[in-house]
Amino acid sequence: xxxxxxxxxxxxxxxxxxxxxxxxxxxxxxxxxxxxxxxxxxxxxxxxxxxxxxxxxxxxxxxxxxxxxxxxxxxxxxxxxxxxxxxxxxxxxxxxxxxxxxxxxxxxxxxxxxxxxxxxxxxxxxxxxxxxxxxxxxxxxxxxxxxxxxxxxxxxxxxxxxxxxxxxxxxxxxxxxxxxxxxxxxxxxxxxxxxxxxxxxxxxxxxxxxxxxxxxxxxxxxxxxxxxxxxxxxxxxxxxxxxxxxxxxxxxxxxxxxxxxxxxxxxxxxxxxxxxxxxxxxxxxxxxxxxxxx
Amino acid sequence: xxxxxxxxxxxxxxxxxxxxxxxxxxxxxxxxxxxxxxxxxxxxxxxxxxxxxxxxxxxxxxxxxxxxxxxxxxxxxxxxxxxxxxxxxxxxxxxxxxxxxxxxxxxxxxxxxxxxxxxxxxxxxxxxxxxxxxxxxxxxxxxxxxxxxxxxxxxxxxxxxxxxxxxxxxxxxxxxxxxxxxxxxxxxxxxxxxxxxxxxxxxxxxxxxxxxxxxxxxxxxxxxxxxxxxxxxxxxxxxxxxxxxxxxxxxxxxxxxxxxxxxxxxxxxxxxxxxxxxxxxxxxxxxxxxxxxxxxxxxxxxxxxxxxxxxxxxxxxxxxxxxxxxxxxxxxxxxxxxxxxxxxxxxxxxxxxxxxxxxxxxxxxxxxxxxxxxxxxxxxxxxxxxxxxxxxxxxxxxxxxxxxxxxxxxxxxxxxxxxxxxxxxxxxxxxxxxxxxxxxxxxxxxxx
Numbered sequence: 001x002x003x004x005x006x007x008x009x010x011x012x013x014x015x016x017x018x019x020x021x022x023x024x025x026x027x028x029x030x031x032x033x034x035x036x037x038x039x040x041x042x043x044x045x046x047x048x049x050x051x052x053x054x055x056x057x058x059x060x061x062x063x064x065x066x067x068x069x070x071x072x073x074x075x076x077x078x079x080x081x082x083x084x085x086x087x088x089x090x091x092x093x094x095x096x097x098x099x100x101x102x103x104x105x106x107x108x109x110x111x112x113x114x115x116x117x118x119x120x121x122x123x124x125x126x127x128x129x130x131x132x133x134x135x136x137x138x139x140x141x142x143x144x145x146x147x148x149x150x151x152x153x154x155x156x157x158x159x160x161x162x163x164x165x166x167x168x169x170x171x172x173x174x175x176x177x178x179x180x181x182x183x184x185x186x187x188x189x190x191x192x193x194x195x196x197x198x199x200x201x202x203x204x205x206x207x208x209x210x211x212x213x214x215x216x217x218x219x220x221x222x223x224x225x226x227x228x229x230x231x232x233x234x235x236x237x238x239x240x241x242x243x244x245x246x247x248x249x250x251x252x253x254x255x256x257x258x259x260x261x262x263x264x265x266x267x268x269x270x271x272x273x274x275x276x277x278x279x280x281x282x283x284x285x286x287x288x289x290x291x292x293x294x
Numbered sequence: 295x296x297x298x299x300x301x302x303x304x305x306x307x308x309x310x311x312x313x314x315x316x317x318x319x320x321x322x323x324x325x326x327x328x329x330x331x332x333x334x335x336x337x338x339x340x341x342x343x344x345x346x347x348x349x350x351x352x353x354x355x356x357x358x359x360x361x362x363x364x365x366x367x368x369x370x371x372x373x374x375x376x377x378x379x380x381x382x383x384x385x386x387x388x389x390x391x392x393x394x395x396x397x398x399x400x401x402x403x404x405x406x407x408x409x410x411x412x413x414x415x416x417x418x419x420x421x422x423x424x425x426x427x428x429x430x431x432x433x434x435x436x437x438x439x440x441x442x443x444x445x446x447x448x449x450x451x452x453x454x455x456x457x458x459x460x461x462x463x464x465x466x467x468x469x470x471x472x473x474x475x476x477x478x479x480x481x482x483x484x485x486x487x488x489x490x491x492x493x494x495x496x497x498x499x500x501x502x503x504x505x506x507x508x509x510x511x512x513x514x515x516x517x518x519x520x521x522x523x524x525x526x527x528x529x530x531x532x533x534x535x536x537x538x539x540x541x542x543x544x545x546x547x548x549x550x551x552x553x554x555x556x557x558x559x560x561x562x563x564x565x566x567x568x569x570x571x572x573x574x575x576x577x578x579x580x581x582x583x584x585x586x587x588x589x590x591x592x593x594x595x596x597x598x599x600x601x602x603x604x605x606x607x608x609x610x611x612x613x614x615x616x617x618x619x620x621x622x623x624x625x626x627x628x629x630x631x632x633x634x635x636x637x638x639x640x641x642x643x644x645x646x647x648x649x650x651x652x653x654x655x656x657x658x659x660x661x662x663x664x665x666x667x668x669x670x671x672x673x674x675x676x677x678x679x680x681x682x683x684x685x686x687x688x689x690x691x692x693x694x695x696x697x698x699x700x701x702x703x704x705x706x707x708x709x710x711x712x713x714x715x716x717x718x719x720x721x722x723x724x725x726x727x728x729x730x731x732x733x734x735x736x737x738x739x740x741x742x
Contacts, residue, residue: 020383020462025367027374048410055396055407062398062439130394134387134411135370291371292307 028288035277038284042137049140049147056119056148071155075111079104086224095226097255101163105254106223106247108160109182112153113189113243114214119145120193121200121210128294138287139280142193146186153182160254172257181250181260184269188242191275198286201294221247242271295347296382297463297494298368303377305338305363305518337363339518340377345463350495352505352526354533355515361498364515368465368496383462383494386413388453397441401432401451404440408455422458429480430454450477457484464488466497500605502530502644502670534573534644534668555661557593557624561586562600562649562667565632573668575638577682578675583613583633585649587624587661594623595655598631601648602640602669610640610681621654637684642673 042049061067079100086092087099094102120142124131127141164171200206221243222230230238238244245264252258338360345351355361366372367379369387394411395404405426409419419426427433430451432443440448466485485508489495499505505512505526512529514521522532565582566572575581583600600613613633615622622631646665652658675682 022383023370023381023385025370025373025379025381027376045413047416048413051406051410051416055399055403058403059396059398130411132366132371134394136411136413288373291366 028285035281035284038137038280042139045137045140048136049144052140052144053147053151056144057151060148068155071152072159075104075107075156076159078107078111082107082224092225093229095228095256097169098167101160101167101169101255102226102251103224104160104163105251106221108153108156109185109247109250110218110221110223110243111156112149113185113192114218115152116146116149116189117192117196117214118210119149121196121207123193124197124201124290125204125207125294131294132291138290139194139283142197143190146190146193149189150182150186164254169255170257171254174253174257174259177253177260178250180269181246181253181265184265184272185246185250187276188246188268188272191272191279194279194283198283198290201286201290217241217243220244223247242268242275244268296344296380297347297349298345298382298496299378299380300341300343300364301378301380303338303341303367303374303379304336305360305367305372306375307335307337309333309335336518338367338374341515341518341520342377343513343520343523345494345496347494348489348492349511350489350497350509352509352512352529353496353498353515354500354502354505354512354529355521356537358517359515360518361515363518365465365467365498381463384413384460385463385465386456386459386461387465388456388459388467395440395448395452398439400439401427401436401443404451405455408452409458412456412459414459418460426451426454426458429457446474453477453481457481461488461493463494463496466495467499502533502605503642506530530670531573534670537668556591557587557589557596557651557660559585559587559649559651559661559663559666560628562647562663564667564669574670574672575640576672576674577640577642577677578637578684581635581638583635583647584630585633585651586628586630587651588628589624589626592623592625594621595653596622596624596660597652597654598622598633599650599652600633601650602645603648603665604643604645610645616654637675637682638671639681639683640671641677641681642671645669645671 061070064070066073082103083100086103087094092099123141123145124138131138163169196206196210220237220241222238227238227244227248245261245268249260249265253260341360341364343351353361353364363372365387367374368381368385394408396407399407402423405423406416406419409426410416414422427436430447430453432447432451435443435447440451443451464485485495489508495508497505497508509526511524512526513523514529514533516536521536522529561584563584563586564572564575565584566575567580567582569582585598585600597614597616599616602610602612604610613635615631645668647667647669648662648664649666650662651660653660677683
C-alpha cells in the first residue's frame with residue numbers, strides 16, 4: 001500500500017476504535033416509530049445542524065452591501081411604518097410607553113417566528129438536490145432556519161437596548177423571564193416550521209399560503225395594539241392564538257418590568273410542547289417518502 | 295462476517311396514470327391527485343443478497359433495472375416497501391460529487407458544509423482539511439467562493455471531500471468519470487486503497503470495465519430482480535448476451551413515417567476471422583460485422599453503415615459502404631452484408647453499435663437499428679492514446695555513424711530507394727517483428 005501513496009495521499013486519521021453500529025432498514029409499516037431514537041439520531045448529526053445554521057447566517061448577508069445590518073433594518077423600518085400609521089395617524093393606545101418601543105419590542109419575537117416559518121417552509125424543497133442524494137435527518141433543514149432566525153433576533157435586540165436607554169426604560173430582574181418565553185417561542189416556531197416544510201414537499205400550496213396567513217396572523221396578535229384595546233367579544237382570538245401570550249408577556253417583562261402572566265404563558269407552553277411532539281412525529285412519518293415525492 | 299444484507303427487499307413506487315402532459319389543468323384539478331388513479335410500479339421485487347467484509351460487489355443492469363433504487367435504499371434516502379436491509383458499520387455514499395456546495399461560500403466553508411452533509415464530524419474535517427485541499431489541488435483558491443471555480447476544480451474538490459470519508463461500507467456510483475485522467479487515476483488509487491484496507495464496497499455502475507476491474511463479484515439486475523450473479527467477467531458476458539439478443543426486438547426501431555420499410559435490418563452480429571459469432575474482439579485484432587437484412591422489393595442506391603459508440607454516447611468510428619464508388623443493390627429476400635476489418639482500432643472497453651441503411655443520393659435513413667448490439671473490446675495490441683492505428687516500422691542505421699544516427703536516419707528516410715521506403719506493399723510480413731536494414735546505398739551516403 002505504501003508504494004501507491006504519493007505526497008497527495010490521504011492521511012488517515014485514526015478514529016477512536018468505535019464499535020460498529022448495525023443499522024436495520026425496514027419498511028415504515030414494519031418498524032416501530034420511536035421519537036426517542038429520532039432525537040438520538042438528530043443528536044448524532046449535531047455537527048451538521050451547527051454547520052448548516054452557520055451557513056444560513058453567512059449566506060444570507062453575503063454579497064450584500066449592508067450585510068448584517070439588514071437584520072436590524074428590517075424590524076426598524078417596520079417600527080417606523082407602524083409608528084407613523086398607528087400612532088401618529090390612528091392614535092393607537094400603547095399602555096403608556098412610547099409607541100415606537102412598544103411596537104418594536106413585539107416585532108422582535110414576531111419577526112423571529114415569521115421568518116422561521118417562511119424560510120423553513122421552502123427549506124426542504126429548495127434543497128431537493130440534497131434530499132434526493134444524501135441521507136441525514138431531514139428535520140435538520142427546518143431547524144437550521146429556525147435557529148438562524150434567533151441570531152437575527154439577537155442582532156435586532158441591540159436596537160431594542162438602545163431604544164430602552166434612549167427612552168429611559170428601566171431593566172429589572174424580571175427581564176430574565178424573557179428566556180423561558182423565548183424557549184416557548186422557539187418551540188412553537190419549530191412546530192409550525194416542521195408542519196409547513198413537511199407538507200410543502202407534497203403540496204406546494206403551503207408555500208403560497210404562508211405569507212398570506214402570516215400577515216393575517218400578525219394582526220390577530222397584539223403587536224401593533226395592546227391587548228387592553230381588544231374588545232371583549234374578540235378576546236377569544238387571544239385565547240386560541242399561542243403567539244399572543246408569547247408577545248404580550250415578552251413585552252410585559254421587558255418594558256413594564258413586571259412578572260409574566262403565568263396562566264397564559266403556561267397555556268402557551270403546554271400548547272407548544274404538545275404541538276412540538278405531534279409535529280415532530282408527523283414530520284418523521286412524512287420523511288420516509290420525502291425523496292420519492294419531492 | 296456479513297457487512298451488508300438485503301433480505302427479500304421490495305420497493306414499490308406509486309405513479310400517476312391519468313395526467314398526460316398535455317392535459318389542461320383546471321382550478322382544483324390538483325385535488326384529483328388526492329383521490330385519482332395511481333399505478334403501482336415495482337422497482338425491486340424480492341431482492342436478496344449479501345456482501346461479506348472486504349468484498350467488492352458490482353451491480354450492473356440496464357436502465358430501469360433497479361440499480362438506483364438499491365443505491366437510494368442503501369443510502370437511506372428512501373425506505374423499502376417490504377423486506378429488511380442490514381448494514382454493519384458506517385456507510386458512506388460516494389455519489390454525485392459536490393452535493394451540498396453553496397456557490398457563495400468559499401472553498402473551506404464548503405468543505406465543512408459538504409463534509410458535514412456527507413456525515414463527517416467537524417473534528418474529522420478539521421483534521422483532514424489540508425489533505426482534502428491538496429488532494430483536490432485547489433490550495434491557491436481555497437478562500438475564493440466556489441462560484442468562481444472552474445468546473446474541474448469544483449468537481450475535484452467535491453470528490454476530494456468524499457474521498458476522505460472513512461467508511462466501513464462504501465457505496466460507489468458513477469463517480470469515477472470526473473476530472474482529467476490524472477485525477478481519475480488518483481480517485482482509483484484512493485478506492486483501491488480503501489479496498490486494500492478491507493473496506494466493503496458496493497459499486498453500482500454502467501461502466502462494465504470498471505466493474506470488471508474493481509469488483510470481486512457482480513450481480514446483474516433486470517426488471518427489479520437479480521437475473522444472475524457470480525464472477526464479474528461471467529456476469530458481464532451474460533449481460534451482453536442478453537442485451538444483444540434483446541436489442542433488436544426492443545422498441546427503439548426507427549421507422550420512417552410509420553410506413554413499412556422496404557428493407558429492414560434483422561440482426562447485427564460480430565464474427566471473428568474464422569466467421570464464428572463472438573461478443574468480443576481485441577484491440578488490433580480482426581473483426582467482422584455482419585448486418586442481416588430482409589428486403590420486400592429489389593432496391594438500389596443503398597449504403598450500409600455500422601456506428602460504434604462508447605458508453606458515454608460518444609461516436610468512436612464507423613464502418614460504411616459509402617466509401618466505395620458504387621452504391622449497394624439488393625434483391626428481394628433476405629441477405630447479409632459483411633464488413634471486415636483486419637485490425638480494429640478501438641481501445642478496450644464496451645461499445646454500442648448502431649446499424650443503418652440509407653439511400654445514397656439523399657442520405658435518407660431507410661432503417662436505423664438504434665444501439666442494436668454490444669461489443670466488448672478486450673486488450674490486444676497495447677497502444678497508448680485514444681485509439682490504436684495499424685502501423686509498421688523499420689530501422690535503418692549507418693555503419694560507424696551511430697553517434698550521428700538520428701540526423702542521418704531522418705535524411706535517409708527521404709531517399710527514394712526501395713530498401714528504405716516505408717511503403718507497406720514491399721514489406722514481407724505485417725510487423726510483429728522488425729527488420730534491420732543495413733544502409734549501404736551510396737547515393738544516400740553521399741548526401742551527408
